[in-house]
Amino acid sequence: MPVSGTIEESTAQTAHATPESPSADVLRPHAEQTFAAELAALAAADDRPRPVNWRLSPWAVSLYLLGGTLPDGTVITPKYVGPRRIVEVAVTTLATDRALLLLGVPGTAKTWVSEHLAAAVSGNSTLLVQGTAGTPEEAIRYGWNYARLLAHGPSREALVPSPVMRAMRDGTTARVEELTRIPADVQDTLITILSEKTLPVPELGEEVQAVRGFNLIATANDRDRGVNELSSALRRRFNTVVLPLPATADAEVDIVSRRVDQLGRSLDLPAVPEGVEEIRRVVTVFRELREGVSADGRTKLKSPSGTLSTAEAISVVTGGLALAAHFGDGVLRPGDVAAGILGAVVRDPAADRVIWQEYLETVVRERDGWKDFYRACREAGV
Structure with missing residues (x-):
């Protein structure tokens, strides 16, 4: 009844x-x-x-x-x-x-x-x-x-x-x-x-x-x-x-920026606008490795075992902002996100590390304006 x-x-x-x-x-x-x-x-x-x-x-x-x-x-x-x-x-x-x-x-x-x-x-x-x-x-x-x-x-x-x-x-x-x-x-x-x-x-x-x-x-x-x-x-x-992954890099950058800004306010972290360049870099790296091809379509890439999702990009950037706030000048820089990216990409120490090194040398090293990011990622992987 x-x-x-x-x-x-x-x-x-x-x-x-x-x-x-x-x-x-x-x-x-x-x-x-x-x-x-x-x-x-x-x-x-x-x-x-x-x-x-x-x-x-x-x-x-x-x-x-x-x-x-x-x-x-x-x-x-x-x-x-x-x-x-x-x-x-x-x-x-x-x-x-x-x-x-x-x-x-x-x-x-x-x-x-x-x-x-x-x-x-x-x-x-x-x-x-x-x-x-x-x-x-x-x-x-x-x-x-x-x-x-x-x-x-x-x-x-x-x-x-x-x-x-x-x-x-x-x-x-x-x-x-x-x-x-x-x-x-x-x-x-x-x-x-x-x-x-x-x-x-x-x-x-x-x-x-x-x-x-x-x-x-x-x-x-x-x-x-x-x-x-x-x-x-x-x-x-x-x-x-x-629910699909973000269709474009701009859309994904927007999502990451919004969520990091919301999280940052609750954690008293620096404002996101000063780190938009690094956010775009993180998103670009994740999208290229996720899709198996560079943004310009010229270089085919191997995809690592991890998902490299938007949520993980948010985590990497939030961690980088915390580093910038507590151990830097408050401005998000390549060195603040490099270790987080390495941790997100290299889930399988044997296979994923090789994929990451190939990506650094064939894509990141040759990209204009990414020299500081390349050096930071190399140092993080030592």
Whole structure:
């Protein structure tokens, strides 16, 4: 039978309400906290139809992710730089009864997009299941307070709802990260949830029925194919949206610059504009090695074993800014990013080091204006 209001009351204390404004000491606020002013401005200006329990209309959610300017002059910063249609399809999926699977190689902003979609749709991105090889079934369904369970047996008071159960009850968005890392038998606990929109609790002879507005966003890594493949039954419950790598170097430089600037402000690091030249160099190196050809198309290259994703470029540049801030003059220079690039490229010490040395000698050494970068990379590899 459907769960009564009593079980809702018994789990209310463990449910995640919309996060409050973060303390100034919080290292990484949630999306709905960081961009609260933008979300509020969008809600005030949004006069389009909203699905039940959505904070914004699909149009406003797309604007929040892609960026733009509201009629009152409020600037909405882009959260995702990529094809507009991808965002529109993802948002539209969440307005239907199908769950959303964001698929792509590592570093294509799957988690970032997932978080911002949940923040814009539900005002809460914290209903999260992190997928690993050890994720148990309880993380998706529900668990138990074992002290109460042993003392009084199965009861509503002893039940500990999962993030998915809370999202079903409240009509909000749940998130599952790295779905293909989760064991197959645990993955399949989602089938009934996504098809029947119910979560049985056989120990109590009850079930939780999803409230309108509930949906689920999952992410999966292209490189994890064959680890824990999704069953055909589960895959049919998702609408899959593939997030591509940035189409151009300029787009990737823009993404890296924006994210590094956001991270840098929270870490009190130097401003990004002074290091744009080095950011472009890092992006160029990653793209050339990733694509197996130099930017001018003249030199074919071997690709290393690592993914050399946009996320890794952000990490390299952020680390370089920290070096510049604490051990330099605050300006990002080749020596600040060289070691980070080496660490990102050379994952297999035997094969990748040869690939990196060939790239340095055949491409970097001959490139105008890259002499300092070449020397820094050579020194880092000694």
